[in-house]
Every structure is written in structure tokens, then in C-alpha cells.
Amino acid sequence: MSRKNLVMKLSRVVASLGLMYAASGTALAQETFRVGIVSFLSGQAADSFGIPAVNGAKVLVDAFNNGQAPAPFNKKGFGGMKFEAVYVDEAGGATKQVQELRNLYDREKVDAVVGYVGSGDCLAVAPVAEEMKKFLILYDCGTPRIFEEKSYNYVFRTAAHATMDNVSLGRYLKAKNIKVDNINYINQDYAWGHDSLKDFQLTAEQLFPDSKTQQDLRPKFGAGQYGTEISSLLSKPASITHSSLWGGDLQSFILQAAPRGVMRRSQLILSAGDHVLPGLGDKMPDGVILGARGAYGLMSPDTALNRWWFKLYEDKYNTIPVQAPYRMVQALLGLKLATEKAMEANGGKKPNHEQLAAAMKGLSWESPAGTIRMVNGNGHQAIQETAIGRTKYNPAKKRVDIVDILRFPAECVNPPSNMSSEEWIKSGFKGAKC
Numbered sequence: 014m015s016r017k018n019l020v021m022k023l024s025r026v027v028a029s030l031g032l033m034y035a036a037s038g039t040a041l042a043q044e045t046f047r048v049g050i051v052s053f054l055s056g057q058a059a060d061s062f063g064i065p066a067v068n069g070a071k072v073l074v075d076a077f078n079n080g081q082a083p084a085p086f087n088k089k090g091f092g093g094m095k096f097e098a099v100y101v102d103e104a105g106g107a108t109k110q111v112q113e114l115r116n117l118y119d120r121e122k123v124d125a126v127v128g129y130v131g132s133g134d135c136l137a138v139a140p141v142a143e144e145m146k147k148f149l150i151l152y153d154c155g156t157p158r159i160f161e162e163k164s165y166n167y168v169f170r171t172a173a174h175a176t177m178d179n180v181s182l183g184r185y186l187k188a189k190n191i192k193v194d195n196i197n198y199i200n201q202d203y204a205w206g207h208d209s210l211k212d213f214q215l216t217a218e219q220l221f222p223d224s225k226t227q228q229d230l231r232p233k234f235g236a237g238q239y240g241t242e243i244s245s246l247l248s249k250p251a252s253i254t255h256s257s258l259w260g261g262d263l264q265s266f267i268l269q270a271a272p273r274g275v276m277r278r279s280q281l282i283l284s285a286g287d288h289v290l291p292g293l294g295d296k297m298p299d300g301v302i303l304g305a306r307g308a309y310g311l312m313s314p315d316t317a318l319n320r321w322w323f324k325l326y327e328d329k330y331n332t333i334p335v336q337a338p339y340r341m342v343q344a345l346l347g348l349k350l351a352t353e354k355a356m357e358a359n360g361g362k363k364p365n366h367e368q369l370a371a372a373m374k375g376l377s378w379e380s381p382a383g384t385i386r387m388v389n390g391n392g393h394q395a396i397q398e399t400a401i402g403r404t405k406y407n408p409a410k411k412r413v414d415i416v417d418i419l420r421f422p423a424e425c426v427n428p429p430s431n432m433s434s435e436e437w438i439k440s441g442f443k444g445a446k447c
Contacts, residue, residue: 044363046091046352047099049117051110051128052341054102057235057261061289062130062337066153067100069338070127072329073345074098083321091349092356094363099123103130107137114138118147125150125352125369127344130337132156132204139168148366148373152344153337155257155285155306156204157212157434160390167370169393171344171385173427175205175257176212176434177399178284178304181426183216184447185302185401185419186253191280193221197251199242199266201258202231209257209284215438227251232262239266243273250278257284264289271298287312288336290404290413297413301404308382309339311415312400319381333412343380347387350378386423389430396427422446 050070053063076082077096080089090096099121101113110129117123126142127150129135135154140163142149149168151159155175159168186193196217200206210229217224227249230242243266246254254275258266263286270276276298286303287310305312310333313319322342326334334342355364355372364372375392378385383398402418425447428437437443 044094045097046094046125046363047097047121047123048345048348049099049101049114049121049123049126049128050341051101051103051113051117051126052337053104053130053260054100056104057237058130058259059104060261061264061292062260063103065288065335066130066337066341068330069326069334069341070098070100070345072325073342076325077345077349083318086346086349088353092353092361101128103128103134107131107133110134111137111141114141114149115145118142118145124148124363124366125348127152127341127348129154132158132208135159135170136204139163139165143167146366148369150344150348150373153306153340154205156208158204158208160394161433164391165393167366169370169373169387169395170390171347171387171395172307172340173395173397173399173423174434175209175284175306176428176438177396177423177426178257178306179209179212180216180438180442181304181399181401181421182213182255182282182284182302183220184421184426186282187220188419189417191302192252193217193224195225195227195251197228197230197246197249197254197279198226199230199232199239199246199254199256199258201234201262203234205259206231206234206257210255212434212438213255213284215435219438219441224252234262236262237265239269242266243270243275246270246275247273247278252280254279254281255284256281259285259288264292267293267298268296271296276301285336287415290415291332291335294411294413295406295408297404297406299403299405302401303404303415304399304401305336305339306399307336307339308398308400308420310335312402312418312420313339313381314383316379316381316383318379322381339380339382343382343385346380347373347376347378347385351376384423389428391430396423398423399426 052066053059151170157174283303287305351373355368402415407414
């Protein structure tokens with residue numbers, strides 16, 4: 014072979030290798046971490062819950078991809094990978110959500126799914142993700158049954174369940190010396206409503222043993238009209254009226270009940286009420302006792318991380334973040350840290366579903382609402398601190414403020430890892446640290 018031909022061949026080989034290296038580099042530079050994000054984008058739960066949650070995800074995704082989140086979340090994207098979100102509407106019922114979940118894993122090829130507000134949806138999708146051996150974070154749904162009835166390897170919930178909400182309500186009433194002679198209930202007729210009702214009834218038996226259940230009203234999810242229930246509440250007003258209504262149902266109930274004087278004749282207590290305050294404004298009566306399912310919104314702690322998050326959301330959407338975006342952000346912060354932890358153990362490569370699950374199990378991290386610890390459900394269920402307060406309209410700021418706030422440590426209002434919620438409450442809150 015002539016010297017000229019040899020040089021030409023070597024040049025072609027070098028050029029080919031260069032193209033291969035450039036293509037490889039481009040592929041690495043463009044590698045993404047795809048996350049399916051599921052929440053209500055339509056229906057009665059969208060305006061006050063689903064869309065604010067997705068808005069929280071969108072503003073945080075941008076901050077991640079631009080490397081603008083504070084430490085330890087300041088690594089660009091997810092360990093250098095671009096975060097790409099695929100948004101799915103949770104409306105349509107459990108059967109539809111099971112199919113949507115399968116589509117996210119099989120067709121969209123997502124690396125993880127974060128989603129679900131409805132307890133019925135969570136109970137339906139969790140076993141499917143486990144069967145498929147795919148990583149799933151439940152970011153909100155409240156039923157304690159998820160990890161108390163089954164054990165999972167791939168499924169996690171990054172927020173406390175509804176037992177915390179109802180135990181903290183009871184502790185608030187006790188601490189404030191509020192009379193609880195008899196109790197009316199209005200809770201939705203499905204898993205979330207049933208579990209919330211049971212947890213508060215059991216809590217009342219411990220803290221107010223002489224109190225009596227008076228009315229137990231169970232409207233359907235999405236009922237929207239509560240004239241019959243309001244008439245029943247007015248016919249036999251109780252010391253307190255407990256409700257776990259949420260979303261559009263809660264908004265409708267407040268708008269229909271307040272003009273008829275329900276809140277003047279009975280102390281209304283809401284286990285998950287803060288998310289409707291921006292929409293209701295001055296239509297929300299003063300003095301309603303409510304929780305936010307965590308130390309969220311105007312009951313959140315004064316920390317650097319929370320101040321950053323609160324301003325980021327408020328500046329973008331011209332409204333304050335409440336329960337839904339807080340729960341979404343703490344899920345995504347945990348997912349980011351778990352992903353980067355798994356990458357370190359995987360030589361810097363994108364982790365698979367098994368590696369993600371191993372990294373998330375038992376993880377703890379700081380969120381805008383305080384410390385999140387995956388300690389229950391064999392390291393798959395989070396506990397966190399919470400807060401309860403009263404509504405008070407602020408005409409200067411044209412918003413509902415929350416006043417007379419009490420805070421409760423996680424170990425005070427969440428069951429320990431070795432007891433179910435029902436067992437723990439019936440034991441007199443054994444081991445609680447308040």
C-alpha cells in the first residue's frame with residue numbers, strides 16, 4: 014500500500030472515530046430523566062388542587078434544569094441529566110389511571126412516576142407498579158391503607174398519611190380547651206373519607222371520651238350540592254363538625270354552608286382545608302380550624318429553603334403555594350436526591366427502577382415544610398411535622414391568613430413503624446413524643 018493511500022485510510026478512520034465520539038458526547042449531553050407527573054388537570058379537584066400541584070412541578074423543573082435550586086439540590090437537572098416531565102390528567106377514575114400508568118412506563122418510557130391525589134387511585138395503581146417492577150412515588154393520597162395492608166418494593170409515599178391530620182386536629186382541640194360534647198361528621202363516601210372519619214372518631218374516643226357521634230353524613234365524591242346535608246347539620250348542631258371534604262367539594266360546601274349559618278352554630282374543623290383558601294378569599298368564615306396535611310403555606314417554617322420555594326412559586330403565579338404544590342415539591346426534591354444517590358452507586362450512570370427504589374428506601378431530606386423521613390412502611394412511607402390553625406381574613410392583603418397556629422412534631426401525630434394507625438390510636442398514642 015502506498016504511503017498516500019495509507020494516510021488517506023488512516024484519515025478516514027480518525028474522522029469516523031471522531032464522528033462516533035461526537036455522537037456519543039451529544040447523546041450523553043442530551044440524556045434525560047423522564048418523570049410522569051399525574052394530578053387532576055380537569056374536574057372538580059383541578060382548580061384548587063391538581064393544577065396548583067402541576068404548577069409547583071413546572072416551576073421546580075425549570076429551577077432544577079437551570080441549576081437554580083439551593084444546596085443540596087443545586088446539581089443541574091438530575092445528576093446532570095435534563096429533567097423532562099410528562100403530565101397526565103388524573104381525572105377519569107381508577108381503571109383509567111391504571112391504564113395511564115402502564116402507558117407511562119411502556120410507551121412513554123418514563124424513569125419514574127410521581128402522582129395521585131385520590132386515595133382510590135393510589136390503591137389501584139400501587140399494586141400495578143409493583144407487578145411491573147417500576148418505581149412509583151405517591152405524592153399526596155391520604156389513606157393509611159397503602160402500606161398498612163400491603164408491602165411494596167417499588168412504591169413510596171413521600172408525605173404523611175391522613176392519620177396525622179386527624180390526630181393533630183384532636184390534639185389542637187384539646188390544647189385549646191375547645192368543648193367537644195358531641196360531633197357531626199361530613200366526609201366523602203370513599204376510602205379517604207372513610208379513613209379520615211375512622212381516625213378522628215378513634216382520636217376523639219381517646220381525647221374526649223365523653224363525646225358522642227351525632228350525625229355521620231357521607232356524600233358522594235364530586236357531589237357538589239349539599240343542601241340536604243346542611244339542613245341535617247342545622248337540625249342537630251353539634252359542638253364541632255368534622256370534615257375531610259377537599260377540592261371543589263369543599264369549596265362548594267363552604268359557599269353553601271356559610272350563608273346558612275353552619276359555622277356560627279358549630280365549630281367547623283377541616284383536616285385538609287388550606288388549599289381552598291386562595292379561591293374562597295373573603296367567602297371563608299373566620300375561625301374555621303383547619304390543617305394543611307403538613308406544615309404548608311402560611312403555616313410553613315421560616316427556613317432558607319422555604320423562603321426560596323415560597324418566593325419562586327409566588328413570583329411565578331402571583332399567589333401563595335398551599336398544600337398541593339408543597340406536597341409535589343417535597344416529592345420531587347426527594348426523587349432528585351434519591352436519583353443522584355443511586356447514580357453515585359452506579360458509576361455515574363442513570364439508575365434503573367431497582368436502584369432508584371434502593372436509594373429511596375429509608376431516605377431523609379429537608380423540604381420547604383421541614384424534614385421528610387421515610388421511616389414507616391419498611392422505609393417506604395414518610396412521616397413529617399404538621400400544623401393546625403384558624404382562619405382570619407386579612408383585608409389589607411386580600412387573603413385568608415391562618416392564626417393561632419400550633420405545631421406538632423412528626424413523632425407526636427404519626428404512628429410508629431411497628432403499629433398500624435388504628436392500633437396506635439387505640440393504644441392511647443403509645444410512644445408519642447409531643
